[in-house]
Amino acid sequence: MDDRTGTATEVWHGLRALVLERHDRRKQVSEALGMSFNRIKALRRIAAQPHTLRSLAEYMVIDAPYATLIVDDLAKRGLVERTANPADRRSKLVHITPRGKAAADEANRILDTPPEPLLALPPEDLAALDRIVNRLLD
Amino acid sequence: MDDRTGTATEVWHGLRALVLERHDRRKQVSEALGMSFNRIKALRRIAAQPHTLRSLAEYMVIDAPYATLIVDDLAKRGLVERTANPADRRSKLVHITPRGKAAADEANRILDTPPEPLLALPPEDLAALDRIVNRLLD
DNA sequence: AAGATTAGTTGTACGCATGTAAGTATTTCC
DNA sequence: GGAAATACTTACATGCGTACAACTAATCTT
Numbered sequence: 412m413d414d415r416t417g418t419a420t421e422v423w424h425g426l427r428a429l430v431l432e433r434h435d436r437r438k439q440v441s442e443a444l445g446m447s448f449n450r451i452k453a454l455r456r457i458a459a460q461p462h463t464l465r466s467l468a469e470y471m472v473i474d475a476p477y478a479t480l481i482v483d484d485l486a487k488r489g490l491v492e493r494t495a496n497p498a499d500r501r502s503k504l505v506h507i508t509p510r511g512k513a514a515a516d517e518a519n520r521i522l523d524t525p526p527e528p529l530l531a532l533p534p535e536d537l538a539a540l541d542r543i544v545n546r547l548l549d
Numbered sequence: 550m551d552d553r554t555g556t557a558t559e560v561w562h563g564l565r566a567l568v569l570e571r572h573d574r575r576k577q578v579s580e581a582l583g584m585s586f587n588r589i590k591a592l593r594r595i596a597a598q599p600h601t602l603r604s605l606a607e608y609m610v611i612d613a614p615y616a617t618l619i620v621d622d623l624a625k626r627g628l629v630e631r632t633a634n635p636a637d638r639r640s641k642l643v644h645i646t647p648r649g650k651a652a653a654d655e656a657n658r659i660l661d662t663p664p665e666p667l668l669a670l671p672p673e674d675l676a677a678l679d680r681i682v683n684r685l686l687d
Numbered sequence: 688a689a690g691a692t693t694a695g696t697t698g699t700a701c702g703c704a705t706g707t708a709a710g711t712a713t714t715t716c717c
Numbered sequence: 718g719g720a721a722a723t724a725c726t727t728a729c730a731t732g733c734g735t736a737c738a739a740c741t742a743a744t745c746t747t
Contacts (some may be wrong), residue, residue, distance in 0.1 A: 418675055420680050423661065428567075428686060430567075431568060447702080449704075452702095475725065477705070477706090501714065501723065524558070532685070536681050540678070587734075613694075614737085617695065632733080639693065640745045689747095692746085695742085696738085697733100697741100713722100714722080715722070716721075
């Protein structure tokens with residue numbers, strides 16, 4: 412392993428530690444909303460835009476029966492609703508309810524709040540990080 | 550939200566996307582080793598150094614019965630062994646076997662390999678990222 | 688030495704994630 | 718118009734993660 416790969420490995424290790432260990436909020440948000448993280452993931456997705464069960468399943472990388480089960484659960488909680496899809500009467504559009512929107516907002520608030528050390532970074536470091544992360548996502 | 554917080558939020562979002570979505574290897578490593586990610590986490594920890602069940606449970610943030618279950622499973626696979634703890638005969642030391650070490654190495658190889666975009670970064674960006682990530686971990 | 692504490696195990700229970708099979712309604716393809 | 722494909726649902730099975738109660742063995746406290 413050359414020096415370059417060594418540094419990259421160290422950086423990758425650090426990034427994983429930050430996101431998966433040091434500042435993981437998945438348990439916190441699950442407890443706050445009283446549902447599994449997978450339910451929350453589906454809820455946030457539906458809050459962003461209505462989905463058919465099929466497109467939701469694709470996004471979540473789950474099978475159709477499990478998508479049905481998750482939407483059933485969210486609907487039972489009053490957070491989403493199934494409506495007819497005018498474009499294809501086989502499928503149904505799942506969209507967010509006001510209560511669901513509030514719950515999704517709360518989840519996003521918890522998940523998206525940057526960790527304190529990130530806010531404490533010198534402005535030039537934060538700017539550099541922003542630029543580099545965006546490059547990595549390209 | 551001021552500009553600073555806005556940038557930090559965007560960065561945090563990007564970091565989460567990189568680690569949790571774009572380059573998540575947890576499923577891959579689970580399939581490669583034929584065991585759940587939690588088993589692999591315990592295996593890697595024991596490979597790094599022997600642990601009592603108690604210290605393993607503490608590290609994993611699980612309760613004692615589940616620690617017993619995980620170690621039972623790893624032992625059944627021939628990856629770890631329980632030995633007497635000379636310092637305290639109530640407890641047992643769980644240490645890695647040669648086969649377990651090989652499995653842990655394989656898991657680490659998969660998990661620690663930096664994503665391609667990280668390796669493709671200009672050297673000065675990689676160095677800056679290394680410095681900033683280490684600062685975030687302080 | 689007796690009682691309290693600690694380490695580990697066993698059993699039991701429940702929710703969640705995942706997969707498979709089978710069925711209905713609707714649409715698409717020929 | 719009939720066959721095939723698609724969207725969704727229902728039912729069932731299994732492994733995993735989490736929690737709690739009860740138990741044994743060893744150690745610590747006083």
